[in-house]
Amino acid sequence: MFDNKEQFKKAFLSKLEMSVGKSFEETSPQDQYHVLGNMIREYISTNWIKTNQVYHSTEAKQVYYLSIEFLLGRIMGSNILNLGIGDVVEEGLRDLGISLDDLESNEPDSALGNGGLGRLAACFMDSLASLDLPGHGCGIRYKHGLFEQKIVNGVQVEYPELWLQNGQVWEVRKSDLSVEVPFWGKVESFEDEQGRLRFRHRDAEPIMAVPYDIPVVGYQTETVNTLRLWNAEPANVPFHDDIMRYKRETEMVSEFLYPDDAEDSGKILRLKQQYFLVRASLNSILNSFRKKQKDIRELPNYVSIHINDTHPVLAIPELMRILLDEEMLPWEEAWDITVQTISYTNHTTLSEALEKWPVRLFQPLLPRIYMIVEEINERFCKELWERYPGQWQRIEDMAIIAHDQVKMAHLALVGTHSTNGVAYLHTEILKKREMNNFYEIFPERFNNKTNGITHRRWLMKSNPALTGLITESIGDKWKVEPPLLKELEHYKDDAAFLEQLEKVKHENKVKLAERIFQQNQIKVNLDSIFDVQVKRLHAYKRQLLNVLHIMYLYNRMKEDPSFRPHPRTFIFGAKASPGYYYAKKIIKLINTVAEKVNNDKTTNDYLKVVFLENYRVSLAEEIFPAAEVSEQISTASKEASGTGNMKFMMNGALTIGTMDGANVEIFERVGKDNIFIFGMTSEEVMNYQANGGYHSSEYYMLDRRIHEAVNQLVNGFFPNTNGMFDVIYDSLLIENDQYFVLRDFDSYVKTQEKVSNAYQDKKGWNKSSVVNIANSGFFSSDRTITEYANDIWHVKPVNSPIIKA
Structure with a gap:
């Protein structure tokens, strides 16, 4: 039923009418999604049965x-991609006046x-x-x-x-x-x-x-x-x-x-x-x-x-x-x-x-x-x-x-x-x-076993324009052998390729900007740096450090009219566990800062803060292709690996991060000129934890930037927040800043300045973006799973006869 679009259309219309008891014109997008899903599952079934038979008999x-x-x-898009039936389905639906993207959006x-x-x-x-x-x-x-x-x-x-x-x-x-x-x-x-x-x-x-x-x-x-x-x-x-x-x-x-x-x-x-x-x-x-x-x-x-x-x-x-x-x-x-x-x-x-x-x-x-x-x-x-x-x-x-x-x-x-x-x-x-x-x-x-991500969903499915550019340049073998992405490094000085790469990124930024306006009614500057931190909300992941930096930039602009950084859009997405009181206060702080910054006409051409609610896989697929800066700023030694860092890298974003988790291995592969590293090492963090010696109050008293931003949590700077952020203030000063936010603040600010300066050299930035994409093949989950299979599980591929449904 998926051999060609005419055959597909005939089968789709027949099954649609039989299964929902309506004429095509009366069916809803939900009806259409379910019928297409059932057709794909039916198409899969023969191979599914055969695979199980082989496993049972082998x-x-x-x-x-x-x-x-x-x-x-969402499963539909991934199945369509892996089955190789995308063109037939998309063209057939288009003939019927249906958008495949719109149909997929009906899948929760x-x-x-x-x-x-x-x-x-x-x-x-x-x-x-x-x-x-x-x-x-x-x-x-x-x-x-x-x-x-x-x-x-x-x-x-x-x-x-x-x-x-x-x-x-x-x-x-x-x-x-x-x-x-x-x-x-x-x-x-x-x-x-x-x-x-x-x-x-x-x-x-x-x-x-x-x-x-x-x-x-x-x-x-x-x-x-x-x-x-x-x-x-x-x-x-x-x-x-x-x-x-x-x-x-x-x-x-x-x-x-x-x-x-x-x-x-x-x-x-x-x-x-x-x-x-x-x-x-x-x-x-x-x-x-x-x-x-x-x-x-x-x-x-x-x-x-x-x-x-x-x-x-x-x-x-x-x-x-x-x-x-x-x-x-x-x-x-x-x-x-x-x-x-x-x-x-x-x-x-x-x-x-x-x-x-x-x-x-x-x-x-x-x-x-x-x-x-x-x-x-x-x-x-x-x-x-x-x-x-x-x-x-x-x-x-x-x-x-x-x-x-x-x-x-x-x-x-x-x-x-x-x-x-x-x-x-x-x-x-x-x-x-x-x-x-x-x-x-x-x-x-x-x-x-260093973690990995499936490049099929996080590059091929979520970023088809970049996928097309890569394939046009190095062929399509990388799709089954992701280490071959390394060949892209040959194009890091190719002006035409870099121009195309920048165009792809801009188109993805346009799509995300439309999502932001639709969801948050915030209009963002497409020429701004899209700086993204999306992950679970947890104290050790230090969304707070990101927010304090935004507060510092805002304060500096208010105090010094001559200071105007390169425009930046700070994008957050995160869920806090329902019982995690502190994390929920950080979410409130992000949104409170956003309200302050976004509505200040003297600064909002340069700073925008966006919190995208209900962060999930399908939203992430829109965010990663548009991101330019990847925030991986956990306290060193606390993040086991991270996988968001790999998804950003694979889509050409540059990392600002600590030497923590898989950031270490990203650094080793892209080199110091293509990543922005700051903050304490894991050894320094563990030494403080074992032997003491860290006093957050010293940083609060001696660094005017920190003093001002931390005071603003409790001094009425944010209207109608009396006592709301006391728990955050207390965590930094009374509880001695368990995750060393204030200790790393100065290093973070200086490194963010390097990010801003680097971005203004668009050729150099795009060159670093190519290096990141080219070295992301190592972080494919195909490599990770091969290591598990060989070293731990001792399982080998089982090839059953190819069956066409």
């Missing part, structure tokens, strides 16, 4: 990627993630399929995702993210593969007929995990992998207590991503989500393996289970439970199989982000799993005692259960064969500082 090892988040964004972003963790998982799924690797994703089908963000009077207001209200055209419900997941109850021990000690879980409250499968289409390949999302539904069992309570609590398990865990009820719900994901996924994985009729001891030869951060760490005791209670293996054999099968990615150096669960909640909710974790801990602590006799503090620091808490990162480090960081600097910090005790025992388990 001896090849398969990988299962468990993640609490998969931030997919798949609201299954929050930030970089979830988007990384989505990029990995794309790369696994595009590289013909047998890889499956396992996640949760959240009904509402995180939240839809509205900005009301400058304040973040959270609304339910109703992404499923019109159905999900890409998913296939498979209720026959449902899995029962038990909670609560008690564990009884007994001897079986052979005299072996056995355990059974009694009086549990079960819920059903119902799988919804989404096809993941590879680029220019017949491989169609599967993302399996689990939906929580009531089990078909009799209950004697409050049936409405049971139904409500069951459905809450897959209702929201990251429920607020300030109270015990929220902690229990999060823990339920995590066990729900691993119990359902491992049951499915083991059922698939058993169909091969192999000995369970061969599991690591055929299956690799990867846990994305600590959320799915319960996969370790759950696999132990299966091997002990169902397969009846002895502990030592079960443990060896578990460690060989499971691998772990760490995503943070922040101790507050490493999950810990109170035993008083964990034990009654998951009684059998707790027993197994307790045994793992006992055996591990015994090994530590034999290795470090008398070193009680070390053993206490490394224990999996200590101070009535279960430490999930420790369980991950002990119960897997591989722990990887996500950028070279991050991995070195894990080995030398954060997880040094474990590195001493398991040095062979630690490795680095």
Whole structure:
């Protein structure tokens, strides 16, 4: 049906009328989107079935990627691109008076993630399929995702993210593969007929995990992998207590991503989500393996289970439970199989982000799993005692259960064969500082896998004009071998190419300016520098440093009429977690500064501040191609990797950043003349944290620029904000500026001046832009996934016969 546009039009019109019962003229864009989506899914189905058949029949090892988040964004455009049917669909719809872009806008972003963790998982799924690797994703089908963000009077207001209200055209419900997941109850021990000690879980409250499968289409390949999302539904069992309570609590398990865990009820719900994901996924994985009729001891030869951060760490005791209670293996054999099968990615150096669960909640909710974790801990602590006799503090620091808490990162480090960081600097910090005790025992388990992004979505799909220019210049092999982008460096002194590149950037700026005006009613200067910081709102990411710099520029212009910097548009996008009070105050501050600056006629030709609400994948696809300056200004040593930095780089923006996360590797590839580095090093930050010596009040007292801007947070400079920003003021001065905003302020200001000066040499700026694009191929997730496949999972491509639907 996609061989040519006439065939497509005929099929589209026929299916449209049959499926919605209306004439073409009466159908809505939503009707048209659903019909096109169903046609594409039908087109995919033959290869999807064939891929699964090959995986089931082959001896090849398969990988299962468990993640609490998969931030997919819109799926239709990606599928059309990967299937190579874009021209047929676009031309056919155009003949019918329909814009493909308008049709795609009817698709809601798949609201299954929050930030970089979830988007990384989505990029990995794309790369696994595009590289013909047998890889499956396992996640949760959240009904509402995180939240839809509205900005009301400058304040973040959270609304339910109703992404499923019109159905999900890409998913296939498979209720026959449902899995029962038990909670609560008690564990009884007994001897079986052979005299072996056995355990059974009694009086549990079960819920059903119902799988919804989404096809993941590879680029220019017949491989169609599967993302399996689990939906929580009531089990078909009799209950004697409050049936409405049971139904409500069951459905809450897959209702929201990251429920607020300030109270015990929220902690229990999060823990339920995590066990729900691993119990359902491992049951499915083991059922698939058993169909091969192999000995369970061969599991690591055929299956690799990867846990994305600590959320799915319960996969370790759950696999132990299966091997002990169902397969009846002895502990030592079960443990060896578990460690060989499971691998772990760490995503943070922040101790507050490493999950810990109170035993008083964990034990009654998951009684059998707790027993197994307790045994793992006992055996591990015994090994530590034999290795470090008398070193009680070390053993206490490394224990999996200590101070009535279960430490999930420790369980991950002990119960897997591989722990990887996500950028070279991050991995070195894990080995030398954060997880040094474990590195001493398991040095062979630690490795680095620098993150990557799929160039298909973040360049080919989101920036077709730049894609066309690149292909026109170096051919199209880079699309399947992104390191070939390096050939673009031959054009960094080509005047005609640089002129075309500048034209592409300008066109993308025009599109984003239209979005800004439509959404915020702010008219921005197209000749201004588009300076962008889009990411989760968190103190360590230092959106505050960016805002204080804007306040400084404004203050200086007001005091000195002769000071007029190159015009700049500062663009922000970020969601703050609903319970993160401080982060929400930063959002309010950004919008308050925007109101002040944008409405001042003496400065607004030079400064504009824009906060784009409800930052999400589809909005990001509009922002990255237009960006010229990429703000990557986290406190050194705090950002594990970052992936936004790679998306900006790939679209030709220049980075201003600290030597943190993957910024270090970007710097190494583009050279010091093509990136703007400022601020403390990670070593300096860690030295302050270990030994003290930083006094933010000194910077406040001695730097007039800082003194003025910080005072403006509390002195009535911003109308109608009495007491509103006290928490920010206090964080900088009373709490001694935990993330060194004031310490790095001067360096940041001076480096921003370098940015402004460099921008005025347009030829030099565009040359640096080319160098960034040319060196972005390394940061493709195809490279990252190839490293995972070769070094950790030991999986190889499986090529099935090409099938044309």
